[in-house]
Amino acid sequence: MFKLLYKTTAIFLLVTVFIYTVSKFDNLQTPNDFNIARVQSLPTSKLDVLFIGPSFSYCGINTPLFDSITELNSYNLGVASAGVNYYELLLANFLSTHAEYPTYIFFNVTPITFCENSDAWNLYPIHRYLTPSVSNEYLLFNDYISFHDFIKLIRKSFFKSVQTIFNTNSADVSAIAIKKELMKKNKGYSPNNSAYNNLEEKENEQKYTQYKKYSFDEEKYKRFIQLLKRCKDAGITPVVHETPTFELKKFYSENYINDYNKKLLLLSSYNVTYLIKEPIEMNNKNLFASIDHLNTVGANIYTNYLSKEFIKQINTSK
Numbered sequence: 001m002f003k004l005l006y007k008t009t010a011i012f013l014l015v016t017v018f019i020y021t022v023s024k025f026d027n028l029q030t031p032n033d034f035n036i037a038r039v040q041s042l043p044t045s046k047l048d049v050l051f052i053g054p055s056f057s058y059c060g061i062n063t064p065l066f067d068s069i070t071e072l073n074s075y076n077l078g079v080a081s082a083g084v085n086y087y088e089l090l091l092a093n094f095l096s097t098h099a100e101y102p103t104y105i106f107f108n109v110t111p112i113t114f115c116e117n118s119d120a121w122n123l124y125p126i127h128r129y130l131t132p133s134v135s136n137e138y139l140l141f142n143d144y145i146s147f148h149d150f151i152k153l154i155r156k157s158f159f160k161s162v163q164t165i166f167n168t169n170s171a172d173v174s175a176i177a178i179k180k181e182l183m184k185k186n187k188g189y190s191p192n193n194s195a196y197n198n199l200e201e202k203e204n205e206q207k208y209t210q211y212k213k214y215s216f217d218e219e220k221y222k223r224f225i226q227l228l229k230r231c232k233d234a235g236i237t238p239v240v241h242e243t244p245t246f247e248l249k250k251f252y253s254e255n256y257i258n259d260y261n262k263k264l265l266l267l268s269s270y271n272v273t274y275l276i277k278e279p280i281e282m283n284n285k286n287l288f289a290s291i292d293h294l295n296t297v298g299a300n301i302y303t304n305y306l307s308k309e310f311i312k313q314i315n316t317s318k
Contacts, residue, residue: 019154019155019158020154022158022161022162022165023136023154023157023158023161024135024157024161025161025164025165026125026128026156026157026158026160026161026164027128027129027133028161028164029164030129030176031129031176032172032175032176032179033179034179034183034190035079035080035124035126036126036129037176037179037180037182037183038058038076038077038078038079038183038188038190039077039079039090039126039129039130040129040131040180041180041183041184041188042075042077042094042188043075043184044097044098045100046073046100046102047073047074047075047102048072048073048074048102048103048104049066049070049072049073049074049075049102049103049104049105049106050074050075050077050094050102050104050105050106051063051074051075051076051077051078051105051106051108051188052077052078052082052087052090052091052105052106052107052108053076053077053078053082053106053107053108053243054078054079054080054081054082054083054086054108054110054112054113054118055078055080055081055293056078056108056110056243056245056292056293056294057076057078057082057108057243058076058078058079058188058189058190059078059190059191059192059289059293059294059299060243060244060293060294060298060299060302060303061076061078061106061189061243061299061302061303061306062189062191062296062299062300062303063075063076063186063187063188063189064186064187064189065300065303065304065307066303066306066307067187069303069304069307069308069311070307070310070311074187075187075188076186076187076188076189077090077094077188078108078188078190079124079126080120080123080124081112081117081118081119081120081123081124082118082119083112083113083114083115083118083119083220084113084114084118084119084220084221084223084224084227085118085119085139085144085220085223086118086119086126087107087224087227088142088223088227089127089130089134089144091105091227091230091231093130093131093134095234097131097132101234101235101236102236103236103237104236104237104238104239105231105236105237105238105239106239106240106241107224107227107228107238107239107240107241108241108242108243109240109241109242109264110242110243110245110248110292111245111248111249111252111256111257111260112248113220113224114216114217114220114221114224114260114263115211115214115216115217115220115252115256116214116217117210117211117214118220119144121139121144121145121149121153122149122152122153122156125153125156125157127139128157136150136153136154136157137150139153189299191296191299192289192293192294192295192296192299193289193295193296194289194290194295195286195289195295196285196286196288196289196290196295201290201291204290204291205251205291208248208251208291209251211251211252212251212252212253213253214252214253214256215255215256216255216256216259216260216263221263225267225270228240228267228270228272229270237273237274238272238273238274239272239273239274239275239276239310240264240267240272240274240275240276241274241275241276241277241306242264242276242277242278243278243294243302244278244279244282244283244287244288244294244298244302245278245292245293246283246285246287246288246291246292247291247292248291248292264277273317274310274313274314274317276306276309276310276313279302279305282298282301282302282305284298286298287301
């Protein structure tokens with residue numbers, strides 16, 4: 001009986017070590033993905049402004065237009081589903097790999113920022129494609145993911161490694177290069193030329209209904225406050241701005257939105273030098289590609305608003 005248990009345990013450990021070791025090769029081949037192309041196209045030269053946010057940021061802020069209005073040099077480091085945990089990781093990676101820091105970092109906030117459905121590591125494992133890459137266990141030890149999610153990530157990394165080693169899913173190198181060139185040209189901005197489609201969005205509403213069950217994540221909010229402090233300590237001025245998200249708020253509970261609005265106003269008493277709220281007049285479906293993402297027309301209007309509001313607040317604070 002003891003020998004059987006010993007052999008079973010030994011086999012289990014060997015298989016576990018094998019899977020864990022192989023999973024480390026998941027990033028040998030860069031996927032054909034806009035999020036990864038955006039992160040890997042981040043300039044090494046000095047920036048005046050760095051935008052950090054989710055898809056609302058890279059769809060909603062036309063960085064070249066922002067630069068032309070403000071006469072600053074910026075880059076949009078948006079990653080799909082990004083919340084406070086992604087923000088922490090992206091900021092830490094940036095500070096450790098850049099000799100010169102930007103004057104301002106714009107952090108995008110929406111109700112999703114402080115919600116448990118942000119930071120979808122399993123869908124967007126951006127950490128594996130940073131330079132230097134970040135391990136899955138780093139996410140676990142920093143409380144970004146649960147142990148259950150850690151196992152899911154290891155499993156995904158393992159199968160990605162196997163595909164890479166046996167070349168069963170070879171990446172289109174030319175397509176990846178084109179994406180990176182586009183990211184450099186657009187400074188991380190990804191224009192969305194779609195028009196709002198009532199029928200399609202009615203069908204898409206189903207995936208948003210689960211949002212009613214979520215509570216405002218106080219822990220993420222506290223980590224966000226510390227994130228702003230870290231910027232200040234590094235000599236960077238943090239700017240918090242809210243992108244228009246059209247119908248997004250209606251899918252959250254009334255308590256959640258009340259907590260979100262109260263906490264947003266409280267930010268001004270912490271480490272936020274500038275707080276730029278969303279313009280209410282943009283609540284127009286003609287400016288959106290979907291329930292919550294701006295189209296190119298909306299992005300240009302919002303970028304114009306954000307640029308001018310930022311300049312105004314800078315001049316007021318002098």
